[in-house]
Amino acid sequence: MEAVYRINGKEKRFDISPGDRLLDVLKDNGYMEVKGDCYEGLCGACTVLIDNIPYASCMVPAAGVCGAKITTVKGLGDITNPHLIQQAFVKYGAVQCGYCTPGQILSAYALLLRDPDPSEEDIRMALDGNLCRCSGYAQQVAAVKMAAEMMREAENDDRA
Ligand code: FES
Ligand code: FES
Structure with a gap:
């Protein structure tokens, strides 16, 4: 499926699968500034802002936040x-x-x-x-x- 996000102020379209985590979608598309360690929501290394609220992106289904404004540290x-x-x-x-x-x-x-x-x-x-x-x-x-x-x-x- 195609997912559209606004990442660091730019519209982005990615081909994702229903079970993909937002962290993996971001990393697969070059946002290497988003770190990931535990993949269990425990370390916070994968934090991004979704509509200005911090989330552990390893715990966020990518398909669930289509259309959202996502900010990585490079967006600041x-x-x-x-x-x-x-x-x-x-x-x-x-x-x-x-x-x-x-x-x-x-x-x-x-x-x-x-x-x-x-x-x-x-x-x-x-x-x-x-x-x-x-x-x-x-x-x-x-x-x-x-x-x-x-x-x-x-x-x-x-x-x-
Ligand atoms: S990778 Fe540790 S909270 Fe996401
Ligand atoms: S884990 Fe090394 S600076 Fe925080």
């Missing part, structure tokens, strides 16, 4: 034009092996969309589903706090 920014959250992760040393990073950044982005000034507890809750084996989350939490501040400042500058 890349090495030549990093998003403020990506900049803050680098600044705070929150990227070590990097395997969890795309999912963490997307979870942080979704949090900051709904709450531009989250508490530390809110940030920890938002990152809870994105397991990191390399850190104790202190750097990531600090990075999200700083990103929130930078995003609020950027918004105020835009309004001025």
